[in-house]
Amino acid sequence: MTDITDRIDSTDRxxxxxxxxxxxxxxxxxxxxxxTRLPSIVTAASPGTVIALAVVLAxxxxxxxxxxxxFWLQVTFSAVVYSAxxxxxxxxxxxxxxxxxxxxxxxxxxxxxxxxxxxxxxLPFPLLLLVTGLLxxxxxxxxxxxxxRLSGLYLALITLMAAGAITxxxxxFKFPNGGGGxxxxxxxxxxxxVALDRPSWVPxxxxxxxxTVVVVALLFLLVxxxxxxxxxxxxxxxxxxxxxxVAAGVDTTLxxxxxxxxxxxxxxxxxxxxxxxxxxxxxxxxxxEQSIVLLAVVLMGGVYNIxxxxxxxxxxxxxxxxxxxxxxxxxxILTILFGIGVMQVLLTAPGGIVGDLTKLGKKIVGLxxxxxxxxxxxxxxxxxxxxxxxxxx
Amino acid sequence: MIEVRDLxxxxxxxxxxxxxxxxxxxxxxxxxGPNGAGKTTFFxxxxxxxxxxxxxxxxxGDDLLKMPDFKRVRWGLRRTFQTEQAIANLSVYENxxxxxEHSGAPPASRRxxxxxxxEFIGLGSKLNHAVGSLGAAERRLVEVARTVVGTPRLIxxxxxxAGLPDDETAELGAIIMQIPERTGASVVLVDHDMTLVAxxxxxxxxxxxxxxxxxxxxxxxxxxxxVMQAYLGTEEVSA
Numbered sequence: 001m002t003d004i005t006d007r008i009d010s011t012d013r014x015x016x017x018x019x020x021x022x023x024x025x026x027x028x029x030x031x032x033x034x035x036t037r038l039p040s041i042v043t044a045a046s047p048g049t050v051i052a053l054a055v056v057l058a059x060x061x062x063x064x065x066x067x068x069x070x071f072w073l074q075v076t077f078s079a080v081v082y083s084a085x086x087x088x089x090x091x092x093x094x095x096x097x098x099x100x101x102x103x104x105x106x107x108x109x110x111x112x113x114x115x116x117x118x119x120x121x122x123l124p125f126p127l128l129l130l131v132t133g134l135l136x137x138x139x140x141x142x143x144x145x146x147x148x149r150l151s152g153l154y155l156a157l158i159t160l161m162a163a164g165a166i167t168x169x170x171x172x173f174k175f176p177n178g179g180g181g182x183x184x185x186x187x188x189x190x191x192x193x194v195a196l197d198r199p200s201w202v203p204x205x206x207x208x209x210x211x212t213v214v215v216v217a218l219l220f221l222l223v224x225x226x227x228x229x230x231x232x233x234x235x236x237x238x239x240x241x242x243x244x245x246v247a248a249g250v251d252t253t254l255x256x257x258x259x260x261x262x263x264x265x266x267x268x269x270x271x272x273x274x275x276x277x278x279x280x281x282x283x284x285x286x287x288x289e290q291s292i293v294l295l296a297v298v299l300m301g302g303v304y305n306i307x308x309x310x311x312x313x314x315x316x317x318x319x320x321x322x323x324x325x326x327x328x329x330x331x332x333i334l335t336i337l338f339g340i341g342v343m344q345v346l347l348t349a350p351g352g353i354v355g356d357l358t359k360l361g362k363k364i365v366g367l368x369x370x371x372x373x374x375x376x377x378x379x380x381x382x383x384x385x386x387x388x389x390x391x392x393x
Numbered sequence: 394m395i396e397v398r399d400l401x402x403x404x405x406x407x408x409x410x411x412x413x414x415x416x417x418x419x420x421x422x423x424x425x426g427p428n429g430a431g432k433t434t435f436f437x438x439x440x441x442x443x444x445x446x447x448x449x450x451x452x453x454g455d456d457l458l459k460m461p462d463f464k465r466v467r468w469g470l471r472r473t474f475q476t477e478q479a480i481a482n483l484s485v486y487e488n489x490x491x492x493x494e495h496s497g498a499p500p501a502s503r504r505x506x507x508x509x510x511x512e513f514i515g516l517g518s519k520l521n522h523a524v525g526s527l528g529a530a531e532r533r534l535v536e537v538a539r540t541v542v543g544t545p546r547l548i549x550x551x552x553x554x555a556g557l558p559d560d561e562t563a564e565l566g567a568i569i570m571q572i573p574e575r576t577g578a579s580v581v582l583v584d585h586d587m588t589l590v591a592x593x594x595x596x597x598x599x600x601x602x603x604x605x606x607x608x609x610x611x612x613x614x615x616x617x618x619x620v621m622q623a624y625l626g627t628e629e630v631s632a
Contacts, residue, residue, distance in 0.1 A: 039521075249495030
């Protein structure tokens with residue numbers, strides 16, 4: 001797996017603003033408008049990215065709930081939640097260069113923690129999300145402890161063991177359903193799906209879908225703020241090599257655990273949202289092997305671009321339903337398709353689907369700008385991606 | 394001011410550093426020797442990547458070996474690598490900023506400090522370019538900028554001119570010569586380019602098979618017959 005990241009590293013050497021190998025001629029105008037502000041999410045956000053984000057957000061908030069029926073809304077809700085999970089894994093793989101196969105069990109843990117807390121104390125929903133995220137983050141940091149010494153395949157194996165352990169606990173003790181004790185499971189109540197109470201002002205599936213979109217957007221902002229800030233730079237150094245990071249004064253133990261904790265925080269909040277979503281949560285919803293499929297779709301979506309997480313959410317949750325409901329195909333064939341997709345990513349397109357679309361977008365923009373002979377704006381790379389995800393959703 | 398006393402490193406039966414004792418003052422100190430002489434091992438001991446079997450390193454009165462590796466940057470240690478290690482995915486700005494953020498330097502002057510370091514190496518116009526898109530010489534300069542930012546006290550340059558053509562080596566040398574005055578730090582330069590060493594260093598130490606064979610003013614050491622022998626015996630003098 002180290003080889004995979006190396007392979008990706010060597011080919012994906014583009015800047016945070018998406019600019020690739022600027023030529024000498026283009027360097028002149030850049031010099032005049034040199035941006036000397038300290039790099040952060042603010043300096044990294046080009047107008048194009050902001051507009052694209054706003055368009056996707058508006059489409060999800062207003063168009064999607066109007067157009068889709070209750071079944072497809074539920075599917076899209078699940079895709080939105082899983083895009084947050086993909087965001088967390090993308091952060092680990094793409095930014096810090098660490099692999100985890102424990103993200104789906106952490107999602108289940110988030111759902112479990114939120115249900116358990118809600119049964120114990122009556123917290124306002126946003127606070128419940130925050131506490132759930134923090135506790136899941138703590139759990140994630142514990143799972144990440146082997147990452148201090150291990151990397152690549154060995155780290156992935158260890159996290160897979162942790163995933164097995166969490167899944168086993170869940171199978172034995174189930175989701176809390178109003179019982180007592182630490183586990184809060186009452187055997188006398190017929191087991192099945194358990195749902196978390198929603199905030200009173202967003203009782204319906206449609207209104208809670210909108211609520212979820214806003215929360216997930218905030219999670220994207222939180223991760224983006226980290227990636228473009230001090231932690232993101234520290235992670236980039238760790239991803240290049242341990243020695244490089246230490247020579248730059250980076251406390252690698254702290255930042256590795258922080259990456260795991262933030263990734264688990266995002267996943268935990270997603271778990272709580274899932275528990276309060278349509279249909280609630282049930283034990284069989286979180287098989288261990290789903291974590292492997294998640295890693296595949298995250299790689300396919302693209303781990304170096306925040307839009308990749310949205311594509312991953314779509315691939316994981318919407319595509320199987322599309323195949324099943326619209327084409328009458330067995331969703332199992334996706335395992336094969338995802339396998340081919342991952343090979344394609346590793347061999348030819350380390351930037352994933354978003355990276356491919358970015359290149360395509362640049363080519364198209366290049367055609368137009370060559371005709372009008374003005375230099376292309378740096379905002380163009382990210383624009384093609386959201387149109388794809390918006391159309392997909 | 395660094396005082397190295399009886400420093401010994403063992404890797405199984407191999408002894409890359411054997412009772413090395415040397416004192417390096419302010420200014421630029423050259424550390425030369427044939428391949429495998431123990432130069433990079435010495436740097437790795439100072440960086441904390443290699444734990445010595447015995448000996449001590451005192452720098453400006455502090456026991457360097459007692460500090461955890463990453464905290465040595467906060468103390469004032471900076472280094473470059475033989476195979477250049479500027480972070481390809483980050484911009485020039487972010488590369489220098491990364492070190493400043495972790496060096497304990499005051500955040501208030503962060504932007505000015507980083508800008509000055511980038512101007513110092515003459516890459517101001519490529520501030521926001523990804524390091525991965527730069528040429529070899531420019532990437533090495535970014536590493537140099539990372540060493541001067543903040544308040545460095547001991548700067549280790551590991552073959553900064555390796556693989557560079559003569560004109561670019563000369564430009565790099567001009568920049569290296571300004572480092573001690575600019576930062577007040579002690580600089581230790583390892584390189585095989587004797588012209589670069591002769592131009593930049595006031596003091597030179599020669600290592601051969603982990604043993605210090607000569608130590609003193611640059612002119613005297615480079616003309617020392619034992620040094621000639623050590624070099625000519627194993628490889629040609631590249632200058």
